[in-house]
Amino acid sequence: MTAERVQGKRQFGHRARLALTPAQVRLIDDQAHASRAMWNLLHDWWTMLPKDKRTLAAADAAIRQARKEIDWLAVLPAQAAQAVLKTYFRAWKNCWDGHADEPNFKTRFRSVMSVDVPQGRDLQITRVHRRWGMVNIPKVGRVRFRWSKDLPVGRHADKDNRITGARLVKDALGWHIALRVTTLEDKPEPHAGPEIGIDMGITVPMALSDGNTKVHTAWLTDKEQAKLLELEQRAARRKGFRKRGERISNRLQRTYDQIASLRARAKRRATDWQHQTTTEIARTYSVIVVEDLAITNMTKSAKGTMENPGTNVAQKAGLNRSIRGEAWGRTVTLLTYKTARLGGALHKVPAPGTSQRCSTCGFTTPGSREAQAVFVCKNEGCGWSGNADHNAARNILHLYRMGLALVPAAGRAVVRHPRGVKPTTVR
Structure with missing residues (x-):
């Protein structure tokens, strides 16, 4: 029976x-x-x-x-x-x-x-x-x-x-x-697949600890990108003729609608790629380990204040757009519920040091990444070099196997922090 x-x-x-x-x-x-x-x-x-x-x-x-x-x-x-x-x-x-x-x-x-x-x-x-x-x-x-x-x-x-x-x-x-x-x-029955660590980035969206990578092309074709640039320039020109407080003209509103349509198309393609990629990963691996990234803090503006103005504000703004464009948080959310449906589990480990540690000898030092995608160990007895993203993914998996994983995402208690002052006049 x-x-x-x-x-x-x-x-x-x-x-x-x-x-x-x-x-x-x-x-x-x-x-x-x-x-x-x-x-x-x-x-x-x-x-x-x-x-x-x-x-x-x-x-x-x-x-x-x-x-x-x-x-x-x-x-x-x-x-x-x-x-x-x-x-x-x-x-x-x-x-x-x-x-x-x-x-x-x-x-x-x-x-x-x-x-x-x-x-x-x-x-x-x-x-x-x-x-x-x-x-x-x-x-x-x-x-x-x-x-x-x-x-x-x-x-x-x-x-x-x-x-x-x-x-x-x-x-x-x-x-x-x-x-x-x-x-x-x-x-679902328990998943019988292997364990995997995933390092999320910008140049390489997802690098796996087994040496595989998940990459994508630009969300808009060259023709669509040229059309988007033309529409943005047209909107900037038409906006220059609008007086402060004046209602947006129908021409400018149509241009804004065309820009929004192209950006929505790019977002739809990005979401589709994320769904297909996370489904494939959840079906292949039983345990998925990712970094516990504070994405909100990573994408803060660098403009500073009037007293202490920031530096490299434009470069930091471009980096923030790239991070938000990859939607790391949505990827983790998709992996969380898809692994649970297929009998697997998703775990998070602390993020500090994963990109600076050598996955071969365990030696950690700043400056090990001589280039964006190259890791070179500074330990004289090791000297290993390889892909920096795969090295970080192996370190992420190593932290989980050492028992340093945080509470699984599916069972984590959500801590709510009050925002502002609790109203006393409205009940």
Whole structure:
């Protein structure tokens, strides 16, 4: 007899591109603007009321009354309006607990346009083609979306495997739907693969301790990079004619939209490369060891203050852009949940000294990297030389095998540090 498999519940999100008609785009745009306006009106109402009258019931009644009296707020579905209220109250709760700053007004151009669909039964998702599916959006109708992942719909859906809700999100490439999915899956058996250490960098994005590397080309082609440069120069010229405080012209806004579209395309390609690379690594290796990098501190500006101005500010700014462009934190996040799903584990080790230690003799000294990619041991009895990135990756794996690993990322307790002063006037 075979042993029964242990099952566990898994919650994840899936993002798909919507194929909208111009009329449907206008309808969803109106809902998104109404959702943002609802947030701003709610924030204004909440902060002006006396403290003893700020309750969820009063806020709910105010939202219902506003949707009855104001036509352009009524285009937002009732459940989406309730989702705005819940999100707003949760934002205040995070502020009271010291996890975030106070909620504020949402601006028209700097806030992400989005609409919530809280209940999955309203979506009525069906698959009509190998590459396309249909979803029902409240007050919009049936909409096609790109089918790129098997979803628990129709006869495959039950109380343990279903879509619980969604959010419509607009970016530079158009409207997308982000589905919230809950499934019941078998817990994986322990992974039988080898251990690996990974050194993350800029010139070589991922260097593995077994000598392999994971590299990528530029996210934009030469033609696309030339087009981006031309658009940025055009935007700079047109911006020079705009007076301070004057509204952005339609020409300049179209140029900004084209720039955002190219940058979004580059980001999408980068994310796709990260997903494919991390999936391959998680399937191959059982234990993955990375450095515990303080990326926020590494990307701080070097401009300094008026009294103590910084040096090499432009060079440091370029380095910061390169570090953020490689998105090391997102790579670690992807590896964390993918290794857990496949029965492996991800560990972090302290970062100091990994690039200066010789992985052959253990001798550590500054200046061992004679070039960006060359490591030369200064120990007279060793003298080993080789690739600096692979040397650092072997040191990372060595720290784990010596028992110096930190708590595994999947089980680490998150410590919240308060930001600012806890508000005392709003409750």
